[in-house]
Amino acid sequence: xxxxxxxFGGCLGxxxxxxxxxxxxxxxxxxxxxxxxxxxxxxxxxxAEHSRPSTGAMEALRLRYAKGEITEEEYLRIKxxxxx
Numbered sequence: 001x002x003x004x005x006x007x008f009g010g011c012l013g014x015x016x017x018x019x020x021x022x023x024x025x026x027x028x029x030x031x032x033x034x035x036x037x038x039x040x041x042x043x044x045x046x047x048a049e050h051s052r053p054s055t056g057a058m059e060a061l062r063l064r065y066a067k068g069e070i071t072e073e074e075y076l077r078i079k080x081x082x083x084x
Contacts, residue, residue, distance in 0.1 A: 057082055 061082065065075040 055082070 058079070061070075061075065061078055064070050065072070070078070
């Protein structure tokens, strides 16, 4: 007769169809769920980061500033205008 009142309790504890390995299985399942959640969050953050609009105008502005075609004041003024 199966006895569920001792050990880890529940269907994965002592007396379960899984035997003594039930606790290990439950631990593995928990670790896998936590890892899947971490992967999901990291991918969502990366996707959100890449979805920011990076217009060609901002890239052109950065290049003009890097080449020295415009001053810092002009760069900041134009950047502020483009971000609006």
